[in-house]
Amino acid sequence: MGNRDLSERLLVFAVSVGKVVDRLPRSTFGRQIAWQLSDSGTSPMANYEExxxxxxxxxxxxxxxxxxxxxxxxxxxxxxxxxSELLSAIKVEPHID
Incomplete structure (x- = not known):
């Protein structure tokens, strides 16, 4: 896998995480997971470029x-x-692997 391949995969992952985060409920628990996941799911893209x-x-x-x-x-x-079943497993499972 080349540098650009990994860069693109990390971009796709970051966008995917963003879409999952946007679907989370606005409950206290949902917001906590959203914040943490948004942070950890998007930073690898930037750190890889660095x-x-x-x-x-x-x-x-x-x-x-x-x-x-x-x-x-x-x-x-x-x-x-x-x-936690905040979202259906169908929406979350592809991002775990």
Whole structure:
């Protein structure tokens, strides 16, 4: 997979997360998940672009580790969202894998 492929996949993921977040109820719990998921689901795209312009290998590895950390966090929020049944599993499941 090339740099542009991953960049595009992260863009698609960020847009997808945004669509899920927009469907969440405006309850306290829904807003909390929305905020957390919006943050962790969109930052990998920006962090990856920063990693591509890293000033050193160490900087690149650091920024890529942030991407991975944020993606893992997103997966956790999506799993919680699925378990909470705030949205149907049909709307959440494709984003977990």
């Amino acid at each position: 990693a591509c312009a890293a000033e050193s290998r160490r900087d690149f590895v650091h920024k890529m580790s942030i991407c991975l950390k944020e993606l893992r966090e997103s997966k956790s929020w999506l799993r919680l969202l699925k378990a």
